Amino acid sequence: MALNKPNAIFAILLVASATLFTNSLRAQDLYQAFRQGWLRKAEAYKPRLIETIKQPVNLVKLEKEPSAFQGWKAVSSGGTDKLYNASLKTESGIVADFGEHLTGYFTFTIKALNGTPDAPVRLKFTFGEVPAELSVPFDPYTGTLSRAWLQDETVTVTEMPATITIPRRLAFRYVKIEQLGASSSFDFHISNMQFKATTSVATTPPALAAGTPQLIADIDRVGLATLKECMQTVYEDGPKRDRRLWIGDLYLESLANLYSFKNNDLTKRCFYLLAGLSGDDGILIANVFETPEPHAQVGGRLLDYCFLYNVALKEYVTATGDKQTGLDLWPVAKKQLDIARKYAGEDGMMDYLKAGKEWWVFFDWKDGLDKQASLQGLTIYTLNQTYALAKLLGKESEVADVPALTKKLKEAAHKKLLDKTTGLFVSGADKQISYGSQAWMILGGVASKAEAQKALNALPVIKNAVHPGAPYMFHYYVAALIESGLKNEAKEAVENYWGGMIKKGADTFWEVYDPNDELKSPYNFYPVNSYCHAWSCTPVYFIRKYPEIFQR
């Protein structure tokens, strides 16, 4: 995801938050005693990237094909010999296929073929994660995010032979090479290309059980590739875009990592980094950057992500037994609960309207999603998980109010949000029915198992139910299906949704996927979507944590 600023409300919040931060909170740093230690630990756990040199495996032609993903398909057009041996003048527009999604640095060697180079050459390289990125004109650019995220780079070559590395880090499978300027006195060719691929993944996860269905195996493989590409020196959200650590992505990546690569140092690094870069008021900031020195996005707060930090930490400590990290970061988890306390009303309902005015409340890229039920459910879920963490760490006394608060919120939710007639949870003044509301009510434990099954089984036939907008929300839907014991439905949901991407040729899972609208973009220009996105890797977690559901 990305801060999508044309969202005017959020723009105002950013400014308000930044002002608050500067004027009143700088004076007193809640974590003064811990902050530097957390940042030192974050640095100590920073992984050394593993570099692998890759070569293109094939040349492809991009062809219009209505049935292909986004209308474009890549068709093999021969080996790379054709490129390496022919004049680039005649081959301008050629596309090389590296055969897999890669993240890192692109280097090419250019040489004269005949004649004497007597003028500079101008080349354009366009890197794409999916075929449409190489086929759709980028300009005039209509996207709401920076045009510079698009990976087209123009290079002036003043001398030959030359070996040139494009400075920016790239994420791609395909590269298109165009000649934009050359002298008629000489021919030249790309004589070599190589890509220094980077990741911090150094391990190979165990094989799935024999007999795992092929589609599930494919989903697992692509999920692992997605996760591996996003695991750099932090858990990035997407290696093409936005290339940074967001708490929401960290949560899902760290879950998948626990059941696959088990790179726990990277998880710890991210926990400590986020803690070290939290606001002086102790509240987390949703996204942070590593360079030139670690820093958080000024004003970059997101309510649901503060809560998910606690959930992620609890899952990590539970799975690894690493209580030391839990104890180090307990002050942060404890502090985030203040958000729940602040917005929980006397009636046991979260004041979602007030929270929505004061915070970016995200949950999904879905216009029109009412977030009352989701926020209520997530708050209860967070209270539960954080209290479980407190118990693991022997800290229950510090959050002694939480069980009562949880109970109050749960009971209020059951009373006010469950429509006893339909068995579905509703949200907001218009009593909206959505996948998100059902998922979060169930994960929060508001529904009994029978109620949960009823709600989830009713959903597919409800006209106008608000569907998940992105794989991120789909995760919580699948988690709710599993939580409710709807095992077959969970497997089918994964097979249909992530399997749908597989069937459309995904090498890595996409940031945004609407089976009915392949051109959907939260940023008004689908080529700027990320097509290798952390929050979409979660089938790895489901498939490997629940082999009895998925690996049979």
Place this chain on the structure above:
Amino acid sequence: MALNKPNAIFAILLVASATLFTNSLRAQDLYQAFRQGWLRKAEAYKPRLIETIKQPVNLVKLEKEPSAFQGWKAVSSGGTDKLYNASLKTESGIVADFGEHLTGYFTFTIKALNGTPDAPVRLKFTFGEVPAELSVPFDPYTGTLSRAWLQDETVTVTEMPATITIPRRLAFRYVKIEQLGASSSFDFHISNMQFKATTSVATTPPALAAGTPQLIADIDRVGLATLKECMQTVYEDGPKRDRRLWIGDLYLESLANLYSFKNNDLTKRCFYLLAGLSGDDGILIANVFETPEPHAQVGGRLLDYCFLYNVALKEYVTATGDKQTGLDLWPVAKKQLDIARKYAGEDGMMDYLKAGKEWWVFFDWKDGLDKQASLQGLTIYTLNQTYALAKLLGKESEVADVPALTKKLKEAAHKKLLDKTTGLFVSGADKQISYGSQAWMILGGVASKAEAQKALNALPVIKNAVHPGAPYMFHYYVAALIESGLKNEAKEAVENYWGGMIKKGADTFWEVYDPNDELKSPYNFYPVNSYCHAWSCTPVYFIRKYPEIFQR
């Protein structure tokens, strides 16, 4: 100048010449005993470039103005503070003026102004020697030379703050900065720009005589700037384009250098380099490149430039007394005379049609110029000058045939090319009258002083006389005026022609200048012309060699 390959005849010659070179001449290298020694000396005389850090001095706006050169003028719009303190988003398109023509490397520093940089930024820098280069769209590009000569560079900035150097060497006075991609979450600004200017000129020439007319002083100043900018590790033809050593440019630059900067090592380096990179048949190649290792343009032969090497060497030895260099390179000068012997007919006339089929015969960027008289005159001039060099070096016996050959060519020219009625020299089947023909006949000594004066005085009133196309040919015209004793006319010619560029705002003299057609381009797109071009620096030579004509 540049090899302008759409000239189909030349394209064929290049191939023919390259084939000849490969198949038959490689076996026997005429200069086997000398070549490596020449190249070692060329390397030994390579200057260390002097680097100076420059800052922009002003901001300018480019305005349409029909009376300005090429229709565009730069108008001051304030100090650079405005750029350094304001968001580049609001200032996109801003133009910084460095106040003088510079050659070297551009570095800028970019910083966030407010907000947190959360996306890459895309910037375009366009560097121009003259205002129109920043104002005229480059695309769709119609030029016949590589589009990559045009100095527009797109840079993706992935992190801030950053200090970034554009890799290619640039030649410019003005730089336009455009923002092509940015995030709405933060503002940023260019906080610094600097330019590492390079030249091998380390000396300051003497001041002109007190009382030198202002216009002549201005022409001298701009000529010196032109020469300084072109003096890098060789005498380049133009620092923007083509950035290489051509014999014709070397000749005029070395003349101007003898009377100004006196960097004789650079002249020697170029003589040795050209000798070392000549063909195995002993014939010079017109243009050479320094990197990645010194090499000549395959097939890059140009008849008149072979001759001018001899003339340049003779002038250098005469002015410096450096006989050692003359003796070292005498085999080369002697060998070039074979070209004269080959095409000199029994009737004493050069077979210009045959030569024109077998060579690129240049003389000027002027469509339709008949080259018979120019070739005849240059050949005689070269024979004279080379024989004078032989005498200086005590080598007359090695070219004993030259005086008789010279006499024969001179008499034939006088008989066949001088129209006794008009007093003008004619050229070719159509008896074309041109400035070039008069100039070269006079420089060759074909005309008596009286005949020369008559011809040159008659020229301006001849309808359809072919005028010089570029400053290069204008040099020979002025030289002929001086040679003929037409001192005032010489001064007036310099004042009108180079003074015309001064009046149009030239910081350096242009490759191509037609007072009646400011958009003239040998390459079909005037922004790709070079606006700092070596062969235009020659007023420095005239003004300083002939103070009695110019400095009064």
